Amino acid sequence: MRIDVVSIFPSYFDGLTLSLLGKAQDAGILDLQVHDLRDWTHDRHRTVDDTPYGGGAGMVMKPEPWGAALDSLADGSLSPSKGRPTIIFPSPAGEVFTQATARDLAARDHLIFGCGRYEGIDERVFDYAASLGEVRLISLGDYVLNGGEVAVMAMTEAIGRLIPGVVGNPESLVEESHEDGLLEYPSYTKPSVWRDRDVPPVLLSGNHGAIAAWRHEQQLERTRTRRPDLLGE
Numbered sequence: 207m208r209i210d211v212v213s214i215f216p217s218y219f220d221g222l223t224l225s226l227l228g229k230a231q232d233a234g235i236l237d238l239q240v241h242d243l244r245d246w247t248h249d250r251h252r253t254v255d256d257t258p259y260g261g262g263a264g265m266v267m268k269p270e271p272w273g274a275a276l277d278s279l280a281d282g283s284l285s286p287s288k289g290r291p292t293i294i295f296p297s298p299a300g301e302v303f304t305q306a307t308a309r310d311l312a313a314r315d316h317l318i319f320g321c322g323r324y325e326g327i328d329e330r331v332f333d334y335a336a337s338l339g340e341v342r343l344i345s346l347g348d349y350v351l352n353g354g355e356v357a358v359m360a361m362t363e364a365i366g367r368l369i370p371g372v373v374g375n376p377e378s379l380v381e382e383s384h385e386d387g388l389l390e391y392p393s394y395t396k397p398s399v400w401r402d403r404d405v406p407p408v409l410l411s412g413n414h415g416a417i418a419a420w421r422h423e424q425q426l427e428r429t430r431t432r433r434p435d436l437l438g439e
């Protein structure tokens with residue numbers, strides 16, 4: 207999979223070269239390219255923002271650098287991947303990102319993330335982007351970040367680990383929180399007693415049926431207590 211990220215703070219994404227996603231890039235499973243939006247400006251100050259029409263607080267990202275960035279990333283001139291890309295703009299005004307969104311996006315060949323800053327990006331950019339690919343505005347949750355970078359890091363990690371070959375043991379993906387609509391069961395390792403706290407005895411029983419039943423009950427109980435909304439309650 208090819209992922210292009212456009213940002214005015216490309217160094218935010220240095221962390222994505224670490225750990226599993228770093229290994230996936232080394233192995234050629236994931237081609238992650240981070241671009242500086244200012245590379246598509248032409249003035250001496252490399253300007254990416256301007257005051258809003260109609261007045262109001264803050265600055266708005268100008269459309270021209272975004273148009274040029276999307277043209278060059280979507281038309282394959284920098285990207286070897288074929289077909290129309292999925293173009294994602296993180297936004298607190300977008301659809302909420304879930305494990306289902308991650309799964310959907312992990313099945314695509316080419317994602318382009320556009321990180322907005324300030325009061326956002328000139329609205330016409332979203333309409334123009336729709337002529338180049340499928341546009342999605344996606345929110346990490348109901349709170350406001352300073353810009354899209356942290357949201358794109360979170361989404362890239364959630365999507366990247368679903369690409370076949372990125373996580374060594376695919377079984378670990380199946381048992382995680384949210385994969386079956388429930389929160390994950392609790393995990394324990396050695397020692398069996400630690401600071402007067404015992405590991406639940408069923409886990410030491412060797413009875414695989416009883417362990418599976420206990421884990422499922424724990425998933426239900428946790429979900430009921432912590433996230434009743436997931437059960438429709």
Ligand code: ADE
Pocket residue numbers: 296297298344345346347348349350351352353354357
């Ligand atoms: N940019 C600012 N806040 C955001 C959020 N909650 N999700 C995605 N992008 C954002």
